[in-house]
Amino acid sequence: MIRGVRARLTATIVFLVLLTATVLGLAAYFFVDTRLHQQELADADAQARFDLSVITPSRLDDPPTPEQLQAFAIAFQGRGLETIVVPAQGDPFVSTASLEGSLATIPASVRALVDHGQIAYSWQGVAGHSTLVVGGRSGGTGPAVYFLHDVTPIEQALLQLRIALAVGAIVVTLVAIVASRLVARGVLAPVDEASRAAERIAGGELSARVPVTSSDEFGQWAARFNRMADSLEETIVRLERAQTQNRRFVADVSHELRTPVSALVAEASLLAGHLDALPAEARRTGELVVHDIGRLRGLVEDLIELSRFDAAGEEIRLQSVDLNRLLRDVTAARLRDAVLELPEDRIVIETDPRRLERIIGNLLDNAREHAPGSLVVVRLRANVDQVQFAVLDRGPGVPPERLERIFDRFYMADPSRRGGSGLGLAIAAEHAALLGGRIRARNREDGGLEIEVVLPVTGSLPGRDRAENRRIDDEDR
Amino acid sequence: MESRILLVEDDPSIREVTAIGLSAAGFAVTSATDGIEGLETFRAAPFDLVLLDIMLPRMDGYEVCRQIRKNSTVPVVMLTARGDTMDVVVGLEAGADDYVRKPFDLPELIARIRAALRRAGGATDEPGELRIGGLAIDTAGRTVTRDGSDIPLTRTEFDLLTELVRHAGQVLTRDVLLDRVWGYDYLGDSRLVDVAIQRLRAKVEADPAAPGLIQTVRGAGYKAVR
Numbered sequence: 285m286i287r288g289v290r291a292r293l294t295a296t297i298v299f300l301v302l303l304t305a306t307v308l309g310l311a312a313y314f315f316v317d318t319r320l321h322q323q324e325l326a327d328a329d330a331q332a333r334f335d336l337s338v339i340t341p342s343r344l345d346d347p348p349t350p351e352q353l354q355a356f357a358i359a360f361q362g363r364g365l366e367t368i369v370v371p372a373q374g375d376p377f378v379s380t381a382s383l384e385g386s387l388a389t390i391p392a393s394v395r396a397l398v399d400h401g402q403i404a405y406s407w408q409g410v411a412g413h414s415t416l417v418v419g420g421r422s423g424g425t426g427p428a429v430y431f432l433h434d435v436t437p438i439e440q441a442l443l444q445l446r447i448a449l450a451v452g453a454i455v456v457t458l459v460a461i462v463a464s465r466l467v468a469r470g471v472l473a474p475v476d477e478a479s480r481a482a483e484r485i486a487g488g489e490l491s492a493r494v495p496v497t498s499s500d501e502f503g504q505w506a507a508r509f510n511r512m513a514d515s516l517e518e519t520i521v522r523l524e525r526a527q528t529q530n531r532r533f534v535a536d537v538s539h540e541l542r543t544p545v546s547a548l549v550a551e552a553s554l555l556a557g558h559l560d561a562l563p564a565e566a567r568r569t570g571e572l573v574v575h576d577i578g579r580l581r582g583l584v585e586d587l588i589e590l591s592r593f594d595a596a597g598e599e600i601r602l603q604s605v606d607l608n609r610l611l612r613d614v615t616a617a618r619l620r621d622a623v624l625e626l627p628e629d630r631i632v633i634e635t636d637p638r639r640l641e642r643i644i645g646n647l648l649d650n651a652r653e654h655a656p657g658s659l660v661v662v663r664l665r666a667n668v669d670q671v672q673f674a675v676l677d678r679g680p681g682v683p684p685e686r687l688e689r690i691f692d693r694f695y696m697a698d699p700s701r702r703g704g705s706g707l708g709l710a711i712a713a714e715h716a717a718l719l720g721g722r723i724r725a726r727n728r729e730d731g732g733l734e735i736e737v738v739l740p741v742t743g744s745l746p747g748r749d750r751a752e753n754r755r756i757d758d759e760d761r
Numbered sequence: 762m763e764s765r766i767l768l769v770e771d772d773p774s775i776r777e778v779t780a781i782g783l784s785a786a787g788f789a790v791t792s793a794t795d796g797i798e799g800l801e802t803f804r805a806a807p808f809d810l811v812l813l814d815i816m817l818p819r820m821d822g823y824e825v826c827r828q829i830r831k832n833s834t835v836p837v838v839m840l841t842a843r844g845d846t847m848d849v850v851v852g853l854e855a856g857a858d859d860y861v862r863k864p865f866d867l868p869e870l871i872a873r874i875r876a877a878l879r880r881a882g883g884a885t886d887e888p889g890e891l892r893i894g895g896l897a898i899d900t901a902g903r904t905v906t907r908d909g910s911d912i913p914l915t916r917t918e919f920d921l922l923t924e925l926v927r928h929a930g931q932v933l934t935r936d937v938l939l940d941r942v943w944g945y946d947y948l949g950d951s952r953l954v955d956v957a958i959q960r961l962r963a964k965v966e967a968d969p970a971a972p973g974l975i976q977t978v979r980g981a982g983y984k985a986v987r
Contacts, residue, residue, distance in 0.1 A: 547774035549864035
């Protein structure tokens with residue numbers, strides 16, 4: 285946009301300069317051209333009149349003798365003029381051989397005027413020279429005489445003038461281009477500054493501002509731009525601070541909960557072994573306590589896991605992982621009834637098995653909680669550059685408008701159901717992203733939900749903590 | 762004979778319930794509430810295993826572990842409250858043999874303790890001597906010497922070394938080592954292996970920066986080189 289404006293400004297200035305230079309040049313040229321020709325003609329005319337009325341009658345009889353003609357020619361050649369004499373009878377006489385036949389090139393109208401005793405002229409080429417031909421009759425009635433003025437010097441002078449003007453025009457144009465660019469840059473500098481500042485703000489550098497260097501429209505505009513940036517920065521900083529506080533709160537709470545929950549979990553595991561020893565009226569309560577402590581533990585562990593993602597610095601530990609085996613093992617541990625659809629060939633990729641286990645485990649938990657009792661299928665497929673595994677259930681699915689949100693934290697597709705923490709799928713999505721993969725959900729055509737994870741096969745993953753890995757495995761990388 | 766376990770844990774509830782659970786499982790448990798007390802208790806009487814919390818008053822678990830390691834190869838299992846990766850790695854580098862993440866089930870904790878004690882028992886090793894690259898390994902006496910001088914190794918480090926040397930020239934994956942040395946039959950933490958290898962190299966390699974004895978096989982695991 286700015287580039288366009290600058291180009292248009294430059295083009296306009298250059299065009300105007302070029303137009304002015306052309307008009308001035310042409311006018312100057314025509315003025316000089318006309319003046320030079322008029323001058324030459326006036327001189328030649330005066331000369332011819334004098335020569336025809338005074339000089340030639342005394343030199344040429346009618347008809348002139350060859351000797352007279354010869355002498356006549358030599359005399360005028362002494363003044364730099366070639367001559368053609370046309371007697372009433374006989375052949376025309378030319379002062380040099382190269383002019384033989386040149387008489388015919390003089391326009392007939394000129395020759396007719398001369399025959400009638402008038403003085404006439406013609407600008408023309410004669411024997412390869414630019415020539416002014418002036419003719420008349422000697423003494424008004426004698427032989428017709430044509431004086432040939434060589435005007436090559438005038439034409440050369442005009443040619444030089446044309447070259448000088450053309451060179452001048454080019455120089456002026458170049459100067460105009462340079463000057464106009466400088467002017468355009470100067471005029472558009474504030475626009476450029478603002479454009480750069482806006483780009484930097486968009487790139488996250490919220491403190492970027494436009495310098496206010498003048499009090500004109502640009503200056504006011506820059507000030508307003510800066511005010512807008514100020515309020516934008518303020519809002520973003522406030523939001524970020526709120527989000528940081530929010531995350532720190534979650535992290536602090538979950539860490540504070542960890543110690544009492546650890547005690548509860550240990551106590552519950554001990555209690556679980558002695559439920560049978562409880563009196564009958566306390567046994568059911570004891571079972572519920574054990575069960576609910578398990579739920580509490582899941583929630584706190586999910587919260588801690590999520591706050592670790594927020595703190596960044598997550599470490600990825602790559603290993604060759606046999607996906608068939610991993611899926612089989614995790615499924616056996618988490619949802620024994622699920623049906624495995626595995627390819628015959630073993631699929632081995634470089635990935636982080638603990639994260640993968642968390643993803644699969646959470647997908648299975650999700651299926652168990654939201655499609656209780658339904659047939660769950662764990663499917664693995666692979667092609668050249670990626671592997672896909674999916675957990676498919678026959679539950680109620682998710683309304684299409686809510687599909688995208690099921691990976692949000694604490695999002696429950698069905699608010700009436702109080703199963704898990706609402707964090708499992710969010711955690712799965714975070715792990716998948718860390719492994720360079722994608723996670724997506726869709727409703728199956730014949731009912732139920734399918735959640736699919738796509739992982740790259742290559743070993744290069746985004747965001748892995750290289751320093752950490754190097755520190756542990758030394759020459760392993 | 763009952764195995765004697767030192768439990769160093771500052772939270773009274775966790776300390777008490779853990780002690781109850783371990784006693785019920787047949788261990789003789791002595792409790793300490795902070796790092797200094799833990800270290801003093803350890804020095805006052807012999808123990809077969811130390812359970813060590815990380816976040817302790819007065820002296821943290823890492824430092825207690827480093828102090829214990831100065832003159833003991835007793836198995837140390839860390840109780841790590843934070844799951845932070847650095848937590849685990851720093852603990853292992855301080856010389857811990859294994860870790861259990863809080864919150865833990867008591868059966869889970871007991872299983873880890875039994876695995877560590879089983880390895881430490883070492884009675885199953887048939888007498889013999891293994892030799893590799895200037896090292897002499899006495900499998901019955903559980904000692905390693907180089908040119909006649911003793912190299913002190915923890916039990917985990919010793920087991921790891923003998924496992925690798927018994928299969929010299931063969932690549933052992935981290936999973937296999939976790940299974941055979943740490944007793945994880947399913948998905949242990951491969952950092953246990955990596956950190957133990959690092960500590961082992963520091964002790965047995967002539968130049969730990971350019972290991973010639975225990976080599977990393979990229980993407981596969983480790984192998985001992987004859």
